[in-house]
Amino acid sequence: MATRSTAEAQRTGGRTDAASMRRANTGLILRHLRDQGGRSRARLAAETGLSKATMSTLIAELVERGLVVEGQPDRAGAVGRPGLTVTLDGRGVCGLGVEISVDYLSLIAVDLSGTVIRESTRPIDAANLPAADVIARVADLLGETLASLRSAGVRCVAITVAAPGFADSDTGIVRLASNLGWRDVALVDDLKQSLGQEVPPISAQHDAKLGAVAELAQLAGRDVEDLLYISGDVGVGGGIISGGQIMRGAKGSAGEIGHLPLDPAGRQCACGRRGCWETMVGLAAFLRLAADEADPVRNPGRPLEDRLRELHRRAEDGDERTLSALATVAEGLGAGVSILVDILDPLLVVLGGYFAWFEEWLIAPVADLVVERRLNPDTEVCRVVGSSLGLTSAARGGAHYSIDRVFQDPSVVSS
Amino acid sequence: MATRSTAEAQRTGGRTDAASMRRANTGLILRHLRDQGGRSRARLAAETGLSKATMSTLIAELVERGLVVEGQPDRAGAVGRPGLTVTLDGRGVCGLGVEISVDYLSLIAVDLSGTVIRESTRPIDAANLPAADVIARVADLLGETLASLRSAGVRCVAITVAAPGFADSDTGIVRLASNLGWRDVALVDDLKQSLGQEVPPISAQHDAKLGAVAELAQLAGRDVEDLLYISGDVGVGGGIISGGQIMRGAKGSAGEIGHLPLDPAGRQCACGRRGCWETMVGLAAFLRLAADEADPVRNPGRPLEDRLRELHRRAEDGDERTLSALATVAEGLGAGVSILVDILDPLLVVLGGYFAWFEEWLIAPVADLVVERRLNPDTEVCRVVGSSLGLTSAARGGAHYSIDRVFQDPSVVSS
DNA sequence: CCGAGTTAGTTCGCAGTTTGGCCTAATTCG
DNA sequence: CGAATTAGGCCAAACTGCGAACTAACTCGG
Structure with a gap:
């Protein structure tokens, strides 16, 4: 069976040498500290299977690189010499994620422990600007952030750009992003050009895939390896995590779930077909169901958050029309989710x-439908939850995807 | 991001030591020889990135273990000392796969180069026998085969049993196999008990997943890492290969594609829902469409192959009813396949x-539907082909899955 | 207050692995 | 037949992780 090369294998071209070994083991320790929390060298050795001697030298290297610190005594009060707790301390490094959306650019930086250390959002009218201008704004935002991080003494290890469309993660070219009107835009190369030589590696990824990464990071240490993230916007996108890895697909477009043909007699979709899932549960469908055209919540000039807030208030107030719209969306959502659950068998659907804004009205009915339609009544059914990450989850996922390099290979951050 | 432990990592509990390094590198060489064919040490060293010195010692180990042989001179006629071609020669080892089907047991053994060295099929009426009896017959078949292999000097490295239902690959328990009437059957443990101590490791897997593995093995070296296999029987099952790995899912049931609700007004399905995909394109549906109840092809007493052969003849003869049934099946098949292609983005659908028996009438219409429904007209569309492996693909996949251990870690075969 | 017992972490020699350089072997070319 | 070229083996060097021995720091019981 062929095996897609991992980040590690790529560095050496598939072979394993002494350096790979060390990289793999330091990465293992770092991941263990992230997932299980700080603990003594002795415990780390016992839990990872490495010897105490090796643990000492590897921890020394990680301290040297500024990725962990020695802290308070462990197990105070217990018999024997107390161990010194080793804790993740990656405040000196960060990963960056930028999301290019139709109406805003959003940037997030997380440090090694997953803490958000920079966050900014800028409105933009991406659909009505040439791609070059949009990229220039992204470059500006990145340039400023990088400068600010540099002066704060924080190194950025990688940048991941979330693009709302088919992004070829090898070449960094966005093949097709219909909401932006993009086609074959060399996003990564253009950004590299604008930012100059001294810039961390940049990659591009589909936004829904990064949304899934963000949710996975949120659950770090809770042993979730199979997860389905569904983004609800004008389009409906999916990010699939299988066995702890993002599912790419042959052309990088796995997870295109917005066009499930669920209603043969349904409305015309932008893709040309009829009755696609997103014509039933996409944002446009919800707004159409919930309000008349003249209603301010359907005014595309107003910020989306305001309009959603207003609709949320109406739902809380028990407005019939809003609640019925939510019920309709929930039904369509449940139908699609239960199909996907059958095929993909995730542990969790986010x-x-x-x-996520309307989880109080959507989650329960969707979860009920999944339970009702499950095939094997014995097995535990997968959970359905709302995201707690708001509208910036793709940027956040990009940041986590970036910082993940360090967990795969701590030597990327030079001491 | 959590990463499901690989076979290699499992051996050492996640850490990497010198022995892991050697295992990884010998495995790399073996896979390279399998995928790229025999070649000299010098070429191997250049292509894998390992040094010539290392290559010499590792090849020596592989020769010692009886997995490769030195053969004819390479590059005869060219300038310089000709290299000796090193070739895979695993005639001394094999992997075993057994498929438990409703009406037959099927066993296949493949050696390291993928050649089938044992093949046998026994009829069985599995649905009307207690699980214990079925397992006893499987144990008989395995016992005889193992004895025969032993006397031929062939070592069996692993056994994989294809079960037609939810199989927990960790515990070896078949949770639910509705066609067999099985529920929580400890398949692997029972087999181990029957076969005694001196038996290779046994594992169980869903049959469609192993079908996908068989197809992947068929394509070894052709850089296919994302593949969808669809098994057409009474039920319709799927096996997903993503990034070169079988997609398991959280509970091991990824790929359950038979119950896509494609026709809300459709027929009642055994699962309790209505209009599931397999009620449209499953074997029962095809037979129902193609012949009256009294027709001998619908007599469940006759061997399935005979009945399919008869229908194939009718289709070749241009029989209206048969052809129209095939057209109907093709349409339903295309509808489902194009959904799956959207979600999973495989390079190939098998x-x-x-x-596969009726590929002449099914492939083209299905492929056309996939093309017609694709989302992004720019990208190359995925290919749809019929399997060439016949009804034993699950057993064959099991055999390949078994022998794959050696490619991951050649040290499993002791010299 | 003190010694025994216990646990943490370091040091050091050892075994295993890959590597690069050097050598020999085998072939072609002029 | 010698020069050039390529393959493959051998060996010391560098690096890794490991086990054992050792030191350090703490608790417990008398």
């Missing part, structure tokens, strides 16, 4: 985007 | 089971 509803993001606007779905 | 239709197995009875679909």
Whole structure:
């Protein structure tokens, strides 16, 4: 069986040498500290299977690189010499994620422990600007952030750009992003050009895939390896995590779930077909169901958050029309989710985007439908939850995807 | 991001030591020889990135273990000392796969180069026998085969049993196999008990997943890492290969594609829902469409192969009813396949089971539907082909899955 | 207050692995 | 037949992780 090369294998071209060994083991320790929390060298050795001697030298290297610190005594009061707790301390390094959306650019930086250390959002009218201008704004935002991080003494290890469309993660070219009107835009190369030589590696990824990464990071240490993230926007996108890895697909477009043909007699979709899932549960469908055209919540000039807030208030107030719209969306959502659950068998389904805003009315009915339609009544059914990450989950996922390099290979951050 | 432990990491509990390093590198060489064919040490060293010195010692180990042989001179006629071609020669080791089907047991053994060295099929009426009796017959078949292999000097490195249902690959328990009437059967443990101590490791896997593995093995070296296999039997099952790995899912049931609700007004399905995909394109549906109840092809007493052969003849003869049934099945098949292609983005869709028997009438219409429904007209569309492996693909996949251990870690075969 | 017992972490020699350089072997070319 | 070229083996060097011995720091019981 062929095996897609991992980050580690790529560095050496598939072979394993002494340096790979060390990289793999330091990465293992770092991941263990992230997932299980700080602990003594002795415990780390016992839990990872490495010897105490090796642990000492590897921890020394990680301290040297500024990725962990020695802290308070462990097990105070217990018999024997107390161990010194080793804790993740990656305040000196960070990963960056930028999301290019139709109406805003959003940037997030997280440090090694997953803490958000920079966050900014800028409105933009991406659909009506040439791609070059949008990229220039992204470059500006990145340039400023990098400068600010540099002066704060924080190194950025990688940048991941979330693009709302088919992004070829090898070449960094966005093949097609219909909401932006993009086609074959060399996003990564253009950004590299604008930012100059001294810039961390940049990659591009589909936004929903990064949303899934963000949710996975949120659950770090809880042994979730199979997860489906569904982004609810004008389009409906999916990010699939299988066995702890993002599912790419042959052309990088796995997870395109917005066009499930669920209603043969349904409305015309932008893709040309009829009755696609997103014509039933996408943001446009919800707004159409919930309000008349003249209603301010359907005014595309107003910020989306305001309009959603207003609709949320109406739902809380028991407005019939809003509640019925939510019920309709929930039904369509449940139908699609239960199909996906059958095929993909995730442990967890996370509803993001606007779905998360209305989780009080959407989650329960969707979860019920999944239970009702499950095939094997014995097995535990997968959970359905709303995302808690808001509208910036793709940027956050990009940041986590970036910082993940360090957990795969701590030597990327030079001491 | 959590990463499901690989076979290699499992051996050492996640850490990497010198022995892991050697295992990884010998495995790399073996896979390279399998995928790229025999070649000299010098070429191997250049292509894998290992040094010539290392290559010498590792090849020596592989020769010692009886997995490769030195053969004819390479590059005869060219300038310089000709290299000796090193070739895979695993005639001394094999992997075993057994498929438990409703009406037959099927066993296949493949050696290291993928050649089938044992093949046998026994009829069985599995649905009307207690699980214990079925397992006893499987144990008989395995016992005889193992004895025969032993006397031929061939070592069996592992056994993989294809079960037609939810199989927990960790515990070896078949949770639910509705066609057999099985529920929580400790398949692997019972087999181990029957076969005694001196037996290779046994594992159980869903049959469609192993079908996908068989197809992947068929394509070894052709850089296919994302593949969808669809088995057409009474039920319709799927096996997903993503990034070169079988997609398991959280509970091991990823790929359950038979119950896509494609026709809300459709027929009642055995699962309790209505209009599931397999009620449209499963074997039962095809037979129902193609012949009256009294027709001998619908007599469940006759061997399935005979009945399919008869229907194939009718289709070749241009029989209206048969052709119209095939057209209907093709339409339903295309609808489902294009959904799956959207979600999973495979490079290749392989239709197995009875679909493969009728590929002349099914492939083209299905492929056309996939093309017609694709989302992004720029990208190359995925190919749809019929399986060439016949009804034994699950057993074959099990055999390949078994022998794959050696490619991951050649040290499993002791010299 | 003190010694025994216990646990943490370091040091050091050892075994295993890959590597680069050097050598020999085998072939072609002129 | 000698020069050039390529393959493959051998060996010391560098690096890794490991086990054992050792030191350090603490608790417990008398």
